[in-house]
Amino acid sequence: MADTGTDRVKRGMAEMQKGGVIMDVVNAEQAKIAEEAGAVAVMALERVPSDIRAAGGVARMADPDILEEVIGAVSIPVMAKARIGHIVEARVLEALGADYIDESEVLTPADEVYHIDKNAYTVPFVCGSRDLGEALRRIGEGAAMIRTKGEPGTGNIVEAVRHMRMVQSQIKKVVGMSRDELMTEAKNLGAPYELLLSIQENGKLPVVNFAAGGIATPADAALMMSLGSDGVFVGSGVFKSEEPQRFARAIVEATTHYEDYELIGQLSKGLGTAMKGIEISNIPEPERMQDRGW
Amino acid sequence: MVKIGVLALQGAVREHAKMLESEGTTEAIIVKKAEQLDELDGLVLPGGESTTMRRLIDLYGFREPLQKFADSGKPIFGTCAGLILMARQIVGEEEGHLALMDMTVERNAFGRQKESFETELDMKGVAEDLLAVFIRAPLISEVGASVEVLGTHRDEIVAARQDQFLACSFHPELTDDHRFHHYFVEMVKNTKAALV
Numbered sequence: 001m002a003d004t005g006t007d008r009v010k011r012g013m014a015e016m017q018k019g020g021v022i023m024d025v026v027n028a029e030q031a032k033i034a035e036e037a038g039a040v041a042v043m044a045l046e047r048v049p050s051d052i053r054a055a056g057g058v059a060r061m062a063d064p065d066i067l068e069e070v071i072g073a074v075s076i077p078v079m080a081k082a083r084i085g086h087i088v089e090a091r092v093l094e095a096l097g098a099d100y101i102d103e104s105e106v107l108t109p110a111d112e113v114y115h116i117d118k119n120a121y122t123v124p125f126v127c128g129s130r131d132l133g134e135a136l137r138r139i140g141e142g143a144a145m146i147r148t149k150g151e152p153g154t155g156n157i158v159e160a161v162r163h164m165r166m167v168q169s170q171i172k173k174v175v176g177m178s179r180d181e182l183m184t185e186a187k188n189l190g191a192p193y194e195l196l197l198s199i200q201e202n203g204k205l206p207v208v209n210f211a212a213g214g215i216a217t218p219a220d221a222a223l224m225m226s227l228g229s230d231g232v233f234v235g236s237g238v239f240k241s242e243e244p245q246r247f248a249r250a251i252v253e254a255t256t257h258y259e260d261y262e263l264i265g266q267l268s269k270g271l272g273t274a275m276k277g278i279e280i281s282n283i284p285e286p287e288r289m290q291d292r293g294w
Numbered sequence: 295m296v297k298i299g300v301l302a303l304q305g306a307v308r309e310h311a312k313m314l315e316s317e318g319t320t321e322a323i324i325v326k327k328a329e330q331l332d333e334l335d336g337l338v339l340p341g342g343e344s345t346t347m348r349r350l351i352d353l354y355g356f357r358e359p360l361q362k363f364a365d366s367g368k369p370i371f372g373t374c375a376g377l378i379l380m381a382r383q384i385v386g387e388e389e390g391h392l393a394l395m396d397m398t399v400e401r402n403a404f405g406r407q408k409e410s411f412e413t414e415l416d417m418k419g420v421a422e423d424l425l426a427v428f429i430r431a432p433l434i435s436e437v438g439a440s441v442e443v444l445g446t447h448r449d450e451i452v453a454a455r456q457d458q459f460l461a462c463s464f465h466p467e468l469t470d471d472h473r474f475h476h477y478f479v480e481m482v483k484n485t486k487a488a489l490v
Contacts, residue, residue: 016374077430
């Protein structure tokens, strides 16, 4: 008797990524650089978020060729993004052998009302959240890992910080509540009551919570770790920098030793220019990726 | 009281520490610097990504101190990626990482994540129904004469012991089943008593 796709197996996979960096890559060469630098996984994409933002139009699941190329190039896990609510893209990625699926607001949503029923899949899912209610709705649907939404492709950390702080402070609030306050809190957050009970018992989310969306420097990665992230996703940051190899290594080291400021200082020396970045208030509201999904 | 470290470069560190602490007679130490090894009676190499861990082991000068720790006779327990670090040979690679145990391992031997699974195993000297979670797990394809096989799954070796070294390709730390950790803690206690 052997059971695949159980919560323990799916959530456990994310537990193994803790303290690590997951990097966006668009081909085998970048995937190898990421693996060599010590990334714990790669996200196979057709375009990194900043290019998606620049290109406009509809962003979809990557060409299966890219996923297969990346799977063939590295031995670390390979993740891939499906559009929010796109049941079939997710099934295709699962069939192609993606180790984790990101139901991602970086792509253009396929469904503005319903997210994917992630419990129905054998492959685990990661989803973005801006607050505890959103995180728990996704976990209720079967997400085995949560990440902040941040504002992808901006190189601006402010939204990821906002989302991580929000989730952490809401967890603390729930932990400090008396049992009879929980149902009302569940109603206010729009979150499953049972998951609030679990948070109160364990003092933390039932799945790991990574930082994503706007991490552009080693110090950004260390900042997110010190705010309580279990690990970080770096999207456009690595391969939009001047020296991807060094940059990738520096981010990995800063994530491991996020409290060693002298080391982070050394790592940050002469790294060249980080991606330029965008001030959030300059992005018109309809173009804010974090507002996709609910 | 015994002090057992968990190598904390990357991976499921907290879960191991929690398991060890729940033994009551154990103090779990999160090991981020090589000098911390000096105060330990035993060490856990946790699950995670073995390529990442190996890179950080080299980068932070852990390799020699880990080897010295192993030579001192103190017990080491490797789970999943930890097992890979301990093997003398890795299929498809030139040499092992720490090469502590006389065995050959094959990485990702059960397939990709969708093939990952949990099951119950008969584990020699530990339990007849140990709950085991396999995540993109390696397996032990060959063992030397001095290695004792503790458990198999579908005729493949998934747990083994060689003197003070214990390794398994699954994750006991992701379950509520404490028996494998208890087995290791007993190893550490016995070794400590013998080394004094």
